[in-house]
Amino acid sequence: MTVKYDKLYSVIADRNVKESALASYAGVSRNIMTRIRRNEYISMESIEKLCHALDCRVGDIIEFENEQKKLNIQNRRYLGNKYKLLDFIDETIAKYCPDTHSMLDVFAGTGVVAYHFMDRMQVITNDTLYSNYLAHVAFLSGDEVDENHLSMMICAYNQLTDKKLKPNYMSETFGNTFFCEEDCRKIGFIREDIEKKYRAKELNERERAILVTSLIYSMDKVANTCGHYDAYRKGVEFDRRFEMLPLDLSKKPKEANLFFHDDSNKLALNGDFPFADCVYCDPPYNSRNYCDLYHVLENVALWEKPEVKGEARKMDRTSLKSRYCTRSAASAFEELVRALQCRYIVLSYNNTGTKANDRSNARMTDEDIMRILSAKGKVRVCSKKYKAFTTGKSKNSTNEERLFVCEVKR
Numbered sequence: 161m162t163v164k165y166d167k168l169y170s171v172i173a174d175r176n177v178k179e180s181a182l183a184s185y186a187g188v189s190r191n192i193m194t195r196i197r198r199n200e201y202i203s204m205e206s207i208e209k210l211c212h213a214l215d216c217r218v219g220d221i222i223e224f225e226n227e228q229k230k231l232n233i234q235n236r237r238y239l240g241n242k243y244k245l246l247d248f249i250d251e252t253i254a255k256y257c258p259d260t261h262s263m264l265d266v267f268a269g270t271g272v273v274a275y276h277f278m279d280r281m282q283v284i285t286n287d288t289l290y291s292n293y294l295a296h297v298a299f300l301s302g303d304e305v306d307e308n309h310l311s312m313m314i315c316a317y318n319q320l321t322d323k324k325l326k327p328n329y330m331s332e333t334f335g336n337t338f339f340c341e342e343d344c345r346k347i348g349f350i351r352e353d354i355e356k357k358y359r360a361k362e363l364n365e366r367e368r369a370i371l372v373t374s375l376i377y378s379m380d381k382v383a384n385t386c387g388h389y390d391a392y393r394k395g396v397e398f399d400r401r402f403e404m405l406p407l408d409l410s411k412k413p414k415e416a417n418l419f420f421h422d423d424s425n426k427l428a429l430n431g432d433f434p435f436a437d438c439v440y441c442d443p444p445y446n447s448r449n450y451c452d453l454y455h456v457l458e459n460v461a462l463w464e465k466p467e468v469k470g471e472a473r474k475m476d477r478t479s480l481k482s483r484y485c486t487r488s489a490a491s492a493f494e495e496l497v498r499a500l501q502c503r504y505i506v507l508s509y510n511n512t513g514t515k516a517n518d519r520s521n522a523r524m525t526d527e528d529i530m531r532i533l534s535a536k537g538k539v540r541v542c543s544k545k546y547k548a549f550t551t552g553k554s555k556n557s558t559n560e561e562r563l564f565v566c567e568v569k570r
């Protein structure tokens with residue numbers, strides 16, 4: 161994405177002002193005017209001075225090229241994401257959960273399910289991963305943001321040259337593993353800069369979430385992995401270089417949405433979740449913890465710069481491990497279901513069951529699910545054949561995805 165100032169020149173021509181007169185009236189240097197002529201990034205402060213002098217808005221004098229290269233919420237590789245099943249989920253909820261005006265997506269992952277419904281109802285999301293929470297705030301919140309300012313920042317980040325960037329936490333921790341050394345320097349610099357600007361109150365919470373999400377999604381586009389961060393390919397040429405892309409924020413929420421990032425059971429037992437007509441549950445199915453698969457992106461989101469261990473450079477993830485990935489998944493689910501305050505519970509759970517290797521085996525049996533949900537209300541099962549995204553090793557890529565719909569007893 162690059163910045164263009166053609167609109168500024170139209171305004172100048174319309175008003176019959178000379179460039180040099182505008183520069184001195186606005187209080188910007190000749191150097192800034194040269195940068196404008198070359199379509200280079202200038203600071204937000206200079207843009208504001210020009211707008212003030214011309215009595216116009218930022219969008220009246222600058223625009224961005226390559227607007228089509230915006231990132232959508234589904235544009236990241238995420239195991240078990242339900243993007244391709246949205247129609248099935250939508251039809252099922254429309255048919256069996258009438259009068260649903262609010263939805264709690266309790267294991268929201270990428271947030272695509274809540275995002276799908278957010279123009280029709282209030283949505284509430286939760287996920288233990290902070291990287292997911294930030295994406296939810298970025299894509300699903302209606303809080304005001306200055307998109308032009310964010311675009312200018314992204315332009316400036318993309319114009320950073322390798323030579324100017326010093327080694328930093330990212331390059332020292334991940335250099336030439338998932339990303340090349342130079343890209344790591346850039347990513348580390350950008351993440352630090354976002355945090356600095358947020359602490360200086362130059363960015364609000366959602367603006368910070370948008371920039372971090374755009375950084376994480378852009379990283380995922382070029383990462384030297386097969387979709388997750390358990391391992392990287394050794395000795396490869398890093399042919400795809402990092403470029404930060406903006407997010408597509410054109411879809412607006414109907415209502416003020418709410419976002420959580422904690423263990424679902426803890427929140428439900430504490431009564432922290434508000435009542436929702438429908439609770440959509442999409443827990444992990446097997447023993448693969450999401451914090452292990454996406455640890456690099458989570459590390460960048462949290463930005464606490466922890467020590468890392470092992471070939472894959474993983475930080476300590478003890479507090480992020482999920483009971484849903486263990487043999488006690490059924491008792492965790494039972495505890496959650498008992499505590500939920502809602503009219504309907506819709507559970508996604510596929511049938512990898514006994515077909516695949518042990519690590520891929522589903523942690524809850526159908527008998528567990530039916531027993532737990534039936535204690536809460538009337539249950540029906542809807543199913544659909546589905547070609548799943550796998551992390552590469554499993555040959556079992558055609559699954560039957562099921563939705564267990566429970567109409568809660570009043």
Ligand SMILES: C[S@@+](CC[C@H](N)C(=O)[O-])C[C@H]1O[C@@H](n2cnc3c(N)ncnc32)[C@H](O)[C@@H]1O
Nearest residue numbers: 240241242267268269270288423424442450482
């Ligand atoms: C199957 S994925 C959800 C995918 C999501 N529906 C989507 O379409 O992207 C399961 C999610 O549950 C989260 N998770 C695991 N255990 C959790 C817990 N105890 N509380 C909240 N979230 C949890 C994981 O981080 C992961 O993002």
